[in-house]
Amino acid sequence: MPVLVQKFGGTSVADASRIHLAARRAVRALLEGDQVVMVVSAMGDTTDRLVRLAQQVSRRPSKRELDMLLATGEQVSIALVAMAIEEAGYQAISLTGAQVGLLTDSAHTAARIQSIDVARIRRLLDQGLIVIVAGFQGVDRDFNITTLGRGGSDTTAVALAAALRARACEVYTDVDGVYTADPRLVPTACKLPAIGYDEMLELAGRGAQVMHARSIELGKKFGVPIHVQSSLTDSPGTIIMDPTPGMEDVVVRGVSLERGLARVTLHGLRNEPGLVAAVLDEIARRAIPVDDIAQTVAADGSLVTLSFTVQGREEGELRAVAELLTHRFHAGHLDLSTDLARVSAVGAGMRTHHGVAARMFGALAAEKIRIDHIATSEIVISVLVPAADAEGALQAVHQAFGLDRAGDAA
Amino acid sequence: MPVLVQKFGGTSVADASRIHLAARRAVRALLEGDQVVMVVSAMGDTTDRLVRLAQQVSRRPSKRELDMLLATGEQVSIALVAMAIEEAGYQAISLTGAQVGLLTDSAHTAARIQSIDVARIRRLLDQGLIVIVAGFQGVDRDFNITTLGRGGSDTTAVALAAALRARACEVYTDVDGVYTADPRLVPTACKLPAIGYDEMLELAGRGAQVMHARSIELGKKFGVPIHVQSSLTDSPGTIIMDPTPGMEDVVVRGVSLERGLARVTLHGLRNEPGLVAAVLDEIARRAIPVDDIAQTVAADGSLVTLSFTVQGREEGELRAVAELLTHRFHAGHLDLSTDLARVSAVGAGMRTHHGVAARMFGALAAEKIRIDHIATSEIVISVLVPAADAEGALQAVHQAFGLDRAGDAA
Numbered sequence: 137m138p139v140l141v142q143k144f145g146g147t148s149v150a151d152a153s154r155i156h157l158a159a160r161r162a163v164r165a166l167l168e169g170d171q172v173v174m175v176v177s178a179m180g181d182t183t184d185r186l187v188r189l190a191q192q193v194s195r196r197p198s199k200r201e202l203d204m205l206l207a208t209g210e211q212v213s214i215a216l217v218a219m220a221i222e223e224a225g226y227q228a229i230s231l232t233g234a235q236v237g238l239l240t241d242s243a244h245t246a247a248r249i250q251s252i253d254v255a256r257i258r259r260l261l262d263q264g265l266i267v268i269v270a271g272f273q274g275v276d277r278d279f280n281i282t283t284l285g286r287g288g289s290d291t292t293a294v295a296l297a298a299a300l301r302a303r304a305c306e307v308y309t310d311v312d313g314v315y316t317a318d319p320r321l322v323p324t325a326c327k328l329p330a331i332g333y334d335e336m337l338e339l340a341g342r343g344a345q346v347m348h349a350r351s352i353e354l355g356k357k358f359g360v361p362i363h364v365q366s367s368l369t370d371s372p373g374t375i376i377m378d379p380t381p382g383m384e385d386v387v388v389r390g391v392s393l394e395r396g397l398a399r400v401t402l403h404g405l406r407n408e409p410g411l412v413a414a415v416l417d418e419i420a421r422r423a424i425p426v427d428d429i430a431q432t433v434a435a436d437g438s439l440v441t442l443s444f445t446v447q448g449r450e451e452g453e454l455r456a457v458a459e460l461l462t463h464r465f466h467a468g469h470l471d472l473s474t475d476l477a478r479v480s481a482v483g484a485g486m487r488t489h490h491g492v493a494a495r496m497f498g499a500l501a502a503e504k505i506r507i508d509h510i511a512t513s514e515i516v517i518s519v520l521v522p523a524a525d526a527e528g529a530l531q532a533v534h535q536a537f538g539l540d541r542a543g544d545a546a
Numbered sequence: 547m548p549v550l551v552q553k554f555g556g557t558s559v560a561d562a563s564r565i566h567l568a569a570r571r572a573v574r575a576l577l578e579g580d581q582v583v584m585v586v587s588a589m590g591d592t593t594d595r596l597v598r599l600a601q602q603v604s605r606r607p608s609k610r611e612l613d614m615l616l617a618t619g620e621q622v623s624i625a626l627v628a629m630a631i632e633e634a635g636y637q638a639i640s641l642t643g644a645q646v647g648l649l650t651d652s653a654h655t656a657a658r659i660q661s662i663d664v665a666r667i668r669r670l671l672d673q674g675l676i677v678i679v680a681g682f683q684g685v686d687r688d689f690n691i692t693t694l695g696r697g698g699s700d701t702t703a704v705a706l707a708a709a710l711r712a713r714a715c716e717v718y719t720d721v722d723g724v725y726t727a728d729p730r731l732v733p734t735a736c737k738l739p740a741i742g743y744d745e746m747l748e749l750a751g752r753g754a755q756v757m758h759a760r761s762i763e764l765g766k767k768f769g770v771p772i773h774v775q776s777s778l779t780d781s782p783g784t785i786i787m788d789p790t791p792g793m794e795d796v797v798v799r800g801v802s803l804e805r806g807l808a809r810v811t812l813h814g815l816r817n818e819p820g821l822v823a824a825v826l827d828e829i830a831r832r833a834i835p836v837d838d839i840a841q842t843v844a845a846d847g848s849l850v851t852l853s854f855t856v857q858g859r860e861e862g863e864l865r866a867v868a869e870l871l872t873h874r875f876h877a878g879h880l881d882l883s884t885d886l887a888r889v890s891a892v893g894a895g896m897r898t899h900h901g902v903a904a905r906m907f908g909a910l911a912a913e914k915i916r917i918d919h920i921a922t923s924e925i926v927i928s929v930l931v932p933a934a935d936a937e938g939a940l941q942a943v944h945q946a947f948g949l950d951r952a953g954d955a956a
Contacts, residue, residue, distance in 0.1 A: 152602035192562040205625035208618035215615035
C-alpha cells in the first residue's frame with residue numbers, strides 16, 4: 137500500500153476542533169487506501185509560551201535544556217491527535233522523535249537529521265494504525281533530545297516521506313497554496329496548481345513564507361512531491377514537484393517582494409587581489425548577511441567599486457559599519473541607499489526563453505520606477521526599487537508576465 | 547562521595563521563583579559535599595490542565611496516549627530546573643524517565659518500576675553535574691512512555707535513591723513534616739523528628755496525606771531514609787526510617803482520622819462453610835472496598851453475625867447493596883450505620899507496651915464517646931465513632947498518649 141505523510145502545523149492543531157479536523161483528514165486518507173503517517177507541530181502558540189517560561193527562569197537558557205523544554209510542545213500534540221483518531225474509532229499511535237529513531241547531530245536548537253529508522257513505523261502501518269510523529273524533534277547519539285530549528289516540522293515530514301518512500305507529503309497550513317504573488321499585495325494573484333522545487337526554493341528565499349527552504353531542498357533531493365494546502369478547506373492547494381514538460385512552458389511562475397533592504401556602495405577602492413574577500417570577511421564577522429554583491433572596475437583598472445545588499449538592519453548601525461569599511465579599506469566615497477525593496481520574478485522557463493529581462497524592465501519603465509540594482513540567475517531576475525514603489529513594481533511585473541491568468545496555465 | 551536524592555513536588559516548582567528556590571537547595575547540598583540527583587514533578591496544576599485538554603478531545607482517552615501527554619509535564623519542569631541551576635553558575639543536566647532507563651511494565655497510567663539503569667546518572671554525577679530526573683514516568687520494553695500513577699514522583703525518587711545507594715531521599719513538599727495528628731484538627735499536634743516505615747505506612751493508609759504508601763514501602767524494602775520537609779522553610783522536617791531503640795520507647799507515634807465510613811452488619815446468617823467468602827465476593831464484584839471485617843458466631847453455633855466497614859459510598863447505594871446481600875444470603879436482620887469516622891492510634895511501641903487499648907478506651911469513655919467497632923493490629927488500634935464525635939475523639943486520644951509533648955520525645 138502506498139504511504140502518505142500528512143503534516144499539520146501549529147494552527148492546524150490549535151484546539152480540540154482543529155485536532156478533530158486533522159484526525160478526519162488522516163482517517164479519510166486511510167479509508168482511501170493509504171498508509172498514513174501524520175507529522176504534527178506544537179499547538180498554536182505553545183512554543184512561544186515555553187520560550188517565555190524559560191526566559192522567566194534564565195536570561196540565557198542552555199540550548200540542550202531549551203530543546204528538552206520545547207520538545208514537549210509536539211509531544212502534547214501527537215498524544216491529542218492520537219486520542220482524536222481513537223475517538224473516531226480508528227487505531228492510532230503517537231511517537232516522539234526519539235521513538236521513531238530520528239537521529240540528529242548534537243547541534244541543539246538547530247540539529248540536522250542524520251538518519252531515520254522507519255522499521256517501527258512500517259510495522260505499525262502494516263498493522264493498520266495511523267502513526268502520529270512529533271515534528272521538529274530528534275535525538276543525538278547520546279540520546280539527548282534535539283530540535284531541528286526553524287521549519288523543523290516540515291523537515292521531519294519530508295524526511296519521513298523520503299525514508300518511507302511515501303507517494304507524497306501533504307503539508308496542511310494556514311495558507312491554501314502557493315500564489316503567483318502575495319495576494320495581499322497583488323489582488324489578481326492566482327494560486328498555482330504546481331511549482332518546481334527550484335522555483336519554490338527561490339520564492340521561499342525571497343519572501344514567500346509558505347515553507348522553509350530546508351524541507352523543499354530535502355523534497356528535491358529525494359523526489360518527494362510536497363502538496364501544500366489549507367487545513368480548513370478542501371481546495372486543492374499547490375504541489376511542489378519535479379517540473380514536467382508542460383510546467384516548463386511557463387516563463388515566470390511567480391513574483392515576490394522583500395522589504396527592509398539597503399545597498400552599500402564603496403567607490404574608489406584600490407584594485408588589489410583579495411580585497412573583496414577582505415571586505416566581505418569584515419562584514420561577516422559582524423554576522424551581517426549580504427547578497428547581490430557586485431564589483432565594477434574603472435577603465436584604467438586601478439580602482440574598484442564594490443556594492444552589496446543588506447537585509448533588515450537599522451540605518452544607524454549600517455552607516456557605522458559602512459563608514460568603518462570606507463576608512464579601513466581607503467574607499468574614496470561611500471553610498472548608502474536605505475529603504476529599498478527587492479522584486480523578483482522566478483521561473484524555470486527563463487532558462488530557455490529570451491527577452492524575459494527586457495519584458496520586466498519595460499514594465500517597470502512604463503511605471504517610471506527607478507531601478508537601483510539588477511541581479512539575474514538561471515531562474516530569477518530581481519531588481520532593487522525604492523520601498524515606496526515596491527507594490528506598484530510587483531503588480532507591474534506580475535501583469536507583464538500574465539500571472540493573473542496563471543491558475544489556468546499549468 | 548555520598549549521593550543525595552532530592553524530590554520536589556508540584557507546588558515546589560510551581561513558578562520561576564520556586565524553581566530557583568529548589569535549584570538553590572540542590573546547589574547547597576552539592577557545595578556541602580553530596581552528589582545530587584533531583585526528582586521533579588510537573589509544575590503546579592499542569593497535570594490537571596493536560597487531563598482537561600485530553601477530555602476536550604476524547605471522552606475516554608486511551609491510557610497509552612494519556613501517558614504520552616502527561617509525561618510532558620515533568621519534562622517541562624526538569625528543563626526549567628536545569629536552566630535555573632545553570633543560571634546560578636553550576637552544571638546541570640535534565641533527563642527524562644526514558645533517558646535514565648527507568649524501565650516499567652506496560653500498565654499505562656499505573657506502571658510498576660522493573661529496573662533502573664543508573665550508569666548514565668553515575669557518570670554525570672562523577673563529572674560534578676547536578677542531575678535532574680523527571681518523576682512519575684518511565685518506558686516499557688517497547689520504548690512506550692509510561693507513568694507510575696498516584697505518588698509516582700515520590701516512587702521515582704525513592705527508587706532512584708535505592709538504585710544509587712543514596713544516603714537519603716529528601717522529599718520537599720507543601721507540608722513541613724509528619725505530625726502526631728492533623729494540626730487543623732488537633733491544635734496541640736507536634737511535628738515528629740522521626741517515624742518508622744511501618745508507622746508511616748499505617749498513618750498514610752489512615753488519612754495522613756504526607757506521602758503515598760507505595761514510596762514508603764519502597765523505602766522500607768531498600769532501607770532508604772526518607773526526609774520529608776517543607777520546600778519553603780529550613781525547619782528540619784521528619785525522617786521516615788528504620789526504627790532505632792530510642793524511637794521504640796514511644797508507645798504511640800501519632801493518631802489519624804478517616805471520615806465518610808459506614809458499617810454494615812448482617813445478623814442471623816446461616817453458619818455454613820464459605821459463607822463469608824461468598825458475601826465478600828459479592829461486594830468485591832461491585833468494586834466496593836471493605837475493611838475491618840468481623841464475624842461472631844451465636845452460642846449454639848448455628849447462626850453468624852458478619853460486619854464490615856465501607857469507605858466513601860453514598861447511603862442510598864450502600865443500603866441497596868446491603869439489602870441485596872440480606873436477601874441473597876437469607877440474613878435475619880440488617881444494621882447499617884452511616885456517618886462514622888475512624889480514629890486510629892499508630893505506634894511500633896504497642897508491640898511491647900501493655901495497656902495501650904485500655905488507655906485509649908478510657909480516654910474515649912471520659913468524653914462519653916460511643917464506640918461502634920474496635921480493630922487492633924501489631925502497631926494500630928482503631929475505633930469507629932460517630933462522625934460528630936470524631937474530632938473530640940481524636941483530641942482525647944492524642945492527649946491520652948502524651949502526643950502534645952512528642953516533639954521533644956523522639
